[in-house]
Amino acid sequence: MRRSDATLFTSRETEGWENDTVELAVRAGLVRQFGSGLFGFTPTGERVRRKLISRIRTAMDGIGGQAISLPNLQYSDVWRQSGRWESFEGEMFTFENREGQAMCLAPSHEEGIVHLVEGTVRSYEDVPCLLYQVERKHRDDHPRNGLLRTKEFTMKDAYSLHATDASLDGWYARVRDAYCRIFDAVGLDFVVVDASNSVMGGSTSEEFVAPVETGSEELVYCQTDGCRVGVTDESPGTTLREGDTCPDCGATLVAGEGIEVGHVFKLGTRYSEPADLTLDTADGSKQLVRMGSYGIGVERLLHTLVEQHGDDDGLRWPVTDHGSVAPYEVSIIPLEYEGDLADAADRIYDACGRDEVLLFDDDDQTIGERFAESDLLGIPRKVILGNSFRETGDVELETRDGETRFVAPEVVSDVVSE
Numbered sequence: 001m002r003r004s005d006a007t008l009f010t011s012r013e014t015e016g017w018e019n020d021t022v023e024l025a026v027r028a029g030l031v032r033q034f035g036s037g038l039f040g041f042t043p044t045g046e047r048v049r050r051k052l053i054s055r056i057r058t059a060m061d062g063i064g065g066q067a068i069s070l071p072n073l074q075y076s077d078v079w080r081q082s083g084r085w086e087s088f089e090g091e092m093f094t095f096e097n098r099e100g101q102a103m104c105l106a107p108s109h110e111e112g113i114v115h116l117v118e119g120t121v122r123s124y125e126d127v128p129c130l131l132y133q134v135e136r137k138h139r140d141d142h143p144r145n146g147l148l149r150t151k152e153f154t155m156k157d158a159y160s161l162h163a164t165d166a167s168l169d170g171w172y173a174r175v176r177d178a179y180c181r182i183f184d185a186v187g188l189d190f191v192v193v194d195a196s197n198s199v200m201g202g203s204t205s206e207e208f209v210a211p212v213e214t215g216s217e218e219l220v221y222c223q224t225d226g227c228r229v230g231v232t233d234e235s236p237g238t239t240l241r242e243g244d245t246c247p248d249c250g251a252t253l254v255a256g257e258g259i260e261v262g263h264v265f266k267l268g269t270r271y272s273e274p275a276d277l278t279l280d281t282a283d284g285s286k287q288l289v290r291m292g293s294y295g296i297g298v299e300r301l302l303h304t305l306v307e308q309h310g311d312d313d314g315l316r317w318p319v320t321d322h323g324s325v326a327p328y329e330v331s332i333i334p335l336e337y338e339g340d341l342a343d344a345a346d347r348i349y350d351a352c353g354r355d356e357v358l359l360f361d362d363d364d365q366t367i368g369e370r371f372a373e374s375d376l377l378g379i380p381r382k383v384i385l386g387n388s389f390r391e392t393g394d395v396e397l398e399t400r401d402g403e404t405r406f407v408a409p410e411v412v413s414d415v416v417s418e
């Protein structure tokens with residue numbers, strides 16, 4: 001995209017935010033606040049959000065997930081049936097429609113999934129299946145830390161249905177592995193924490209928790225690359241403490257704070273039982289459906305990546321074997337957008353395919369301002385057409401971390417797509 005065509009919300013305003021991560025997200029122009037616990041995404045922020053969602057969808061499709069979309073606006077009946085109309089009280093937005101019927105904005109979709117499959121998933125031959133959606137959820141929570149806890153947020157929620165506990169165990173492990181791949185692919189540092197005493201009900205559950213400076217839970221964890229050992233203050237029966245030896249790799253555990261970015265649950269029959277959701281078995285009897293439920297908070301994940309990787313210059317999206325989730329992969333920065341420099345910049349822009357490129361073509365910006373803005377947005381690579389281009393004909397490639405090399409303009413697109 002040409003910068004002259006892009007609507008950027010970058011800002012120098014740094015005062016008044018509750019923590020550094022929110023401040024950075026606002027300075028980089030990813031989001032605008034609409035009031036306590038409500039944020040809107042700008043074109044730049046939405047590019048990042050969509051990339052995250054696309055990674056998540058690809059991973060869920062890859063393990064056999066089928067995409068669905070359930071209504072967020074719901075009547076109270078399914079919630080009364082599961083007993084959660086009362087237990088979610090205070091956290092659920094409830095109201096009456098013009099006919100006086102009780103309704104809510106769904107904070108979660110276990111009840112919805114049961115209603116969706118009722119009458120269609122009826123036999124042991126209809127399962128297992130994994131259904132998922134990426135939709136908004138609403139919770140009347142106390143907002144905190146910007147995108148960490150908001151009243152409206154996007155969640156990838158998935159639900160698996162099974163005839164046997166063994167089948168649930170197998171699919172639970174499959175989704176858990178997919179989550180590890182998703183978080184690795186976007187460059188998140190995380191550990192996996194036992195959370196079997198969760199309020200969602202069911203037998204086994206684990207949280208994916210990212211260590212950060214300012215989080216929402218206390219965390220004791222292993223810092224070894226790829227080691228996933230961690231416990232929170234809510235982990236059941238935990239004996240691991242700061243300074244203990246990691247049971248997996250032998251390193252010393254450290255204490256800090258964490259953000260929960262994902263959660264997997266074996267729900268068992270917690271939601272099928274009140275709805276009497278049963279399957280006909282091979283021997284002609286009936287048995288309750290076993291369920292698993294699996295969530296990833298999309299905006300939380302975005303917030304956590306900003307928190308873990310941002311620096312004084314701005315956002316810094318990690319680059320992995322799968323690329324990055326930066327709003328643009330490459331920026332093209334000419335010393336001035338005129339004459340030969342503009343021609344060369346345009347040629348590179350076309351060769352790189354435009355969509356993932358931000359071409360700094362506004363004439364009211366100095367090269368210093370262009371550098372600062374590219375770094376603030378966290379664009380992983382800069383293509384610089386400056387004095388060395390004029391002298392040697394080669395352009396300078398610089399990563400967000402400051403590594404530089406010089407290449408001929410004709411090979412830039414090959415080098416940046418490596």
Ligand SMILES: [Zn+2]
Nearest residue numbers: 222227246249
């Ligand atoms: Zn370890």
